[in-house]
Amino acid sequence: MKIVLRILVILLVVVAVSGGVYALVENTNIGFGSEAQRGEMPQMTNADGQSFQAMGERPDGGDEHSASLSRGLSELLVTLGKIGIITIIVLSLQKGFDLLQRLKLKTVQS
Amino acid sequence: MKTSTKTNLILDITIFTAFLVIANPKLTGNTIHEWLGVSLTAAIVTHLLFHWHWLVNVTRNFFKNLFSPSRLNYVVNALFFVAMTGAFLSGLMISKDVMSFLGIQLDVSRSWKSIHNLASDASVILLGVHFALHWKWIVTHVDRYMVAPIRRLFQPRVRKPLVAIPVQLEKES
Numbered sequence: 465m466k467i468v469l470r471i472l473v474i475l476l477v478v479v480a481v482s483g484g485v486y487a488l489v490e491n492t493n494i495g496f497g498s499e500a501q502r503g504e505m506p507q508m509t510n511a512d513g514q515s516f517q518a519m520g521e522r523p524d525g526g527d528e529h530s531a532s533l534s535r536g537l538s539e540l541l542v543t544l545g546k547i548g549i550i551t552i553i554v555l556s557l558q559k560g561f562d563l564l565q566r567l568k569l570k571t572v573q574s
Numbered sequence: 575m576k577t578s579t580k581t582n583l584i585l586d587i588t589i590f591t592a593f594l595v596i597a598n599p600k601l602t603g604n605t606i607h608e609w610l611g612v613s614l615t616a617a618i619v620t621h622l623l624f625h626w627h628w629l630v631n632v633t634r635n636f637f638k639n640l641f642s643p644s645r646l647n648y649v650v651n652a653l654f655f656v657a658m659t660g661a662f663l664s665g666l667m668i669s670k671d672v673m674s675f676l677g678i679q680l681d682v683s684r685s686w687k688s689i690h691n692l693a694s695d696a697s698v699i700l701l702g703v704h705f706a707l708h709w710k711w712i713v714t715h716v717d718r719y720m721v722a723p724i725r726r727l728f729q730p731r732v733r734k735p736l737v738a739i740p741v742q743l744e745k746e747s
Contacts, residue, residue, distance in 0.1 A: 470626055474619050481659040489664075489689055536601025543597045543698060550702025555709055 577624050583715050589617050605671045612672060615662055647707050654700040660693035
């Protein structure tokens with residue numbers, strides 16, 4: 465019973481955050497213009513002044529939805545590298561702060 | 575909810591692996607990416623349940639001691655939670671497989687795609703910070719539960735040397 469209540473609390477917070485994000489995205493122009501806001505492709509004109517759709521239908525076999533082990537693995541390694549670099553930066557910052565605090569303590573004690 | 579450190583570690587490693595796979599949709603293709611994303615929400619809710627007492631304690635006493643390491647941890651975790659929620663929501667909005675499976679068709683603005691990318695990138699950065707803030711715990715327990723047992727497998731067993739123990743016999747009277 466306790467756990468169910470806790471799950472409900474977590475889900476409530478999720479709904480609240482989601483509602484905030486939804487309101488923010490739908491009520492502000494984040495990222496795109498008015499055409500894109502309505503879910504339409506942006507209109508472009510060619511040299512003759514005739515308009516055409518820039519990115520019509522995605523070509524079949526487009527790489528966005530298909531899996532590729534080699535490319536996927538290389539991207540996974542890139543993500544791991546990013547996480548690793550951020551971790552190293554934060555850890556060195558922590559070490560730096562620790563050293564500073566120790567120096568401060570030493571000066572106060574002496 | 576009382577849990578052992580081992581269970582915590584197993585769940586965290588599972589979430590981390592799932593996160594890495596989800597962060598690279600080219601590895602699995604879109605369908606698995608979407609369904610794995612949905613199942614990750616359940617894993618994250620479990621992770622939050624495991625750390626419920628810490629969560630409640632720090633939330634209650636947040637303003638009592640603002641400049642303690644656990645507050646920084648709390649703020650990073652809150653931002654991570656918002657980023658992940660944003661990624662899940664935007665993912666659902668632009669979803670092709672999960673929503674069609676549920677029979678829902680949404681006509682939403684295309685800016686959700688850029689929100690999804692933004693939230694995912696923020697999640698990767700915040701995961702790095704989250705990882706660094708728990709570095710000691712991770713290193714200690716990975717060593718205890720994963721590295722040490724493997725190390726023990728390859729270590730030669732040291733036999734105790736046989737030592738003669740003198741025994742005093744009672745004299746018969």
